[in-house]
Amino acid sequence: LILHLDGIEKGLVIQRADGTSLYTTRDLAYHRWKSERCDRMIDVLGKDHELVSQQLRKALLLLGVKAPEFVIFEFVSLPSGSLSTRAGRYISADELMEKIEARAYEEVEKRRRDLSEDKKREIARMVGIGALRYDMVKVSPEKHIVFNLEDALDIEKKGAPFIQYAHARAASILRMATDRGFKIDSADANVALLRDKSEVELIKKLAMFEYVMESAASELKLHKVARYARELAEVFNIFYKNCPVLNAEEELREARLVLVDCTKQVLCEVLSVLGIEAPEEM
Structure with a gap:
């Protein structure tokens, strides 16, 4: 099950073919629960989750749920260069x-x-x-x-x-x-x-x-x-x-x-x- 959102090229997968949910599915449910229990909702995410934040905001608005405010932090690198887990350049x-x-x-x-x-x-x-x-x-x-x-x-x-x-x-x-x-x-x-x-x-x-x-x-x-x-x-x-x-x-x-x-x-x-x-x- 894929949700196509205006202005976002990549669709948001809500449910797999076998009927199981994804992280984003549970995230929608969590934010709906959280929105009913707070005055202000703030999500702090890394740059690699910027697309997810956009999808989440639009999906929540479609559901009639208050969307959170997002703070997106850019990537961090060391003087030796950018960090990359895929390339093996990282420090925990x-x-x-x-x-x-x-x-x-x-x-x-x-x-x-x-x-x-x-x-x-x-x-x-x-x-x-x-x-x-x-x-x-x-x-x-x-x-x-x-x-x-x-x-x-x-x-x-x-x-x-x-x-x-x-x-x-x-x-x-x-x-x-x-x-x-x-x-x-x-x-x-x-x-x-x-x-x-x-x-x-x-x-x-x-x-x-x-x-x-x-x-x-x-x-x-x-x-x-x-x-x-x-x-x-x-x-x-x-x-x-x-x-x-x-x-x-x-x-x-x-x-x-x-x-x-x-x-x-x-x-x-x-x-x-x-x-x-x-x-x-x-």
């Missing part, structure tokens, strides 16, 4: 994660010999998996991705490690403030003192968080969240460079500590949206 996701975590561990081992082995492994896992996740969503889904392991882990490339480091830096400032007995209280801090250009720019960037989240969700553009995370880390680093926190005069220090605390919270939230952990130290 598990293997890639193992490689990038091992490479991240090498960097942590080199930079933080003071940490315990368990802590180094924990940070390497956070940074490695974070780097992989970030590089997969930092560009719009319709763009082809070339994943370079070294670039993904390079903090100068401003990927996930760069953003995670900004979070760890904020956490470090707050820990040192607590150790020195400094107060961190947004209710009492005189934030009107935050008038330096770097402070104002950071406050403006923090204020964009809700808008960016709503925009990315409504348009199904996750790369907007990734870009915002990077920009926030950049602005925070400029603030850190230009505005002393712990050594500032008491009233100004309290205001800047509140700003650092707000930045740490937003960085943690935006990383969480991307499925990336926010380390307290790196």
Whole structure:
């Protein structure tokens, strides 16, 4: 049984000659069931399923069922060339994660010999998996991705490690403030003192968080969240460079500590949206 759909050259096979169903048949039934139980239905597929998504949408509309929204991700390749299971050029996701975590561990081992082995492994896992996740969503889904392991882990490339480091830096400032007995209280801090250009720019960037989240969700553009995370880390680093926190005069220090605390919270939230952990130290 084949369903011919307007505008699609290839027919959609609904049932085999022996009466058995296909994956697409079950997919139609599943989407009909799902559409009755949700306000918004989103399918995330690879480029090789683009035809299936078109067939599915038209078939569901013929059945009077609400069709899902589709996010189609382009193919991913390595610097050595495109991946192809048929040609034997591929790497499994598990293997890639193992490689990038091992490479991240090498960097942590080199930079933080003071940490315990368990802590180094924990940070390497956070940074490695974070780097992989970030590089997969930092560009719009319709763009082809070339994943370079070294670039993904390079903090100068401003990927996930760069953003995670900004979070760890904020956490470090707050820990040192607590150790020195400094107060961190947004209710009492005189934030009107935050008038330096770097402070104002950071406050403006923090204020964009809700808008960016709503925009990315409504348009199904996750790369907007990734870009915002990077920009926030950049602005925070400029603030850190230009505005002393712990050594500032008491009233100004309290205001800047509140700003650092707000930045740490937003960085943690935006990383969480991307499925990336926010380390307290790196």
